[in-house]
Amino acid sequence: MYSSISSLLCIIFSAMAAYVMGRNKTKFNRFLYLFIIMGIALPLNYFTLIDVMKWTHLMNTQAGIIVLYMVTQIPFSIFILYGFIGGVPKELDEAGVIDGCGPIRLFFSVIFPMLQPAAVTVFILSFLNTWNEFLLPLYYLNSAQKWPMTLAVYNFFGQFQQSWNLVSADIILTILPVIIIYLLGQRFIIAGMTSGSVKG
Template identity: 45%
Template sequence: MKKKQRILNLMLGILLWCFSLLIIIPLFMIVLNSVKNVPESAVMSLKLPTEFHFENFLVVLKDDKLLRSFLNSFLLVTGSCTITLLVSSLAAFVLVRDRSKSNRFIYILFLLGLVAPINYIATVKVLQLLHIINTYIGAILLYTAQFIPFTVFIYYGFIGSIPRNLDEAAMIDGSRGIKLFFQIIFPLLKPVTMTAVVINALNCWNDFIVPLYFLNSSDKWGVVMRMYNYFSQFVSSWNLVCSVMIVTMLPIIILYIIGQKYLISGMTAGAVKG
């Protein structure tokens, strides 16, 4: 029986490694081609370069438009994630602590946001009526609306595991309302908060649709739209295109490395039935 289990574990390990190669090989190819010269990078092979050209990264980093796109993405990520965390954590806290029928209905509406598709035509009309289309605030609010359902969902499960005795003890000490939440409850939400930050930031940083339809000005584009522009600008210089890809990925990879230890605990707690 143990021998059979070992064989199954070995086969499973081999299968997982094969699936991993589907991600590792393309990523390794991009890294290699980012330090090649133009003729070698045009082949897009896995061969080592005859000479490493790290100056490719300096070439793309000297582009002022790329720096501007990084600042734009940072603004969109920071703004949307901050508003999403505040609104979602407060909403989830109220929905968990007061489980009335109306609040249960509101929670179900939040869950519908996880599966309901976005009507882009109606969204454009709403942003036009509010005079916030092609603006940072319009894009931030749109990202926030997209992220809130998932963030409420994972906060709801995590807060449900926090005993009410903490609330009662805090109220005895004089903490109530917003003060109780931010002094007692919110510090306990660090794992699920980091999970929400990593996932929402990843989705915002890599998003292509919102900048394409709702940010018509190229001065407001983020890094993904700018990278897309590089494909047409440097179509014959794949070494520079690959360098832009690496530079674009680095910030989100660093964020993931910082928050990875909280991802499993946060997602597991968020899956608890409330």
Template identity: 90%
Template sequence: MKNKWMRNSILNLVIGLISIIAIIPILLIVINAFKTSYEASSMNFNLPAELQFQNFSTVIEKGKLVHSFFNSFAYSSISSLFCILFSAMAAYVLARNKTRINRVVYLFILMGIALPMNYFTLIDVMQWTELINTRAGIIVLYMVTQIPFSVFILYGFIGGVPRELDEAGVIDGCGPKRLFFSVIFPMLQPAAVTVFILSFLNTWNEFLLPLYYLNSAQKWPMTLAVYNFFGQFQQSWNLVSADIILTILPVVILYLLGQRFIIAGMTSGSVKG
């Protein structure tokens, strides 16, 4: 009995230590965001003499964060919404009508999970479509990067939606559009929430596409703004920390609220049943 108690305490200690390692860098940022520039010149766990809340307002003003916040918000939410819509429509037909061609198309779209973007030739495509250096362009690119995995998740989910619903819809005289939008789409809600959260997180955290394709600061998302701010204010770690907190706060909140959905999405395909 004593042996078991010993073993349990060692297990708890090990996992406790690893959890501490996981949280330390984040706590460090939180504490230093409330310090003066002098106090934060050495980033450590000494508590600030006085909480410097004005760091946040300074950062919002100097880093032009209001703009970037709304940019990021618009980019992530609009691209995620369109991603759900188009992916669900595609996944629905591919999953319901499994012809040879549709099977090939499905696997072809899944290849997109692997394929790297060619940033050079994509310039040409962006110019032809007149999307280069525009907000719409970034939204389209974000959506495209999220489509393959979303189709994968939704395809799996639609397999579990009973076909009898389709048949009932047809008997009631639905056309294909009505059948999908008023019968099937509402049934996809759990998977759609998962897709939205994952896609929102991925695009909010994305850094490369705006780095390549947005050259005006007005259109920058949070990631690019925080990077630029870091370049300018490397000496003021208190401000950089405050900026980091404002950047990660939305995704951390979304994570805490939507944990269940995130895990469901990430584990689909790896857990049977």
């Protein structure tokens, strides 16, 4: 649930942001793009983020961890989609406007279907990164009932007993979805990573 919902939201918001910044190449949008993709390299400040989560009442909530998963994947997602949108002809925008499309309908009916290779790439990479995330749920989910599978292994460790058979089963169940999704989507990852780099 965490990985799927956060990845879908990440695709929608990243694609809309990349489209606006890619089509309206003003100085402000260029600065905004560079500012956002700085998040790829800059580390999270977990202590400040705890205060923000408490202030927004998202601490120890499923909605809060989904939002955190989403925003941590947005910089890299915008980086991929921004380069891909540069290869989408602007004539499609003009044709959509002539046919009576508003901004929202233009994006979702004309532009977004053209972004399928990059969107699938973003979804797969975001899903894998979210699934493997360990620190965010550890810090921001205090209830074991809300932990994702990567943290569920702690439920089988106690002060006086460790259930290694259950630990091994949990690890296998945690690894299998990642392997399956990667094997099914590796061709989309390669296509999406390279499609935005060549124009013409």
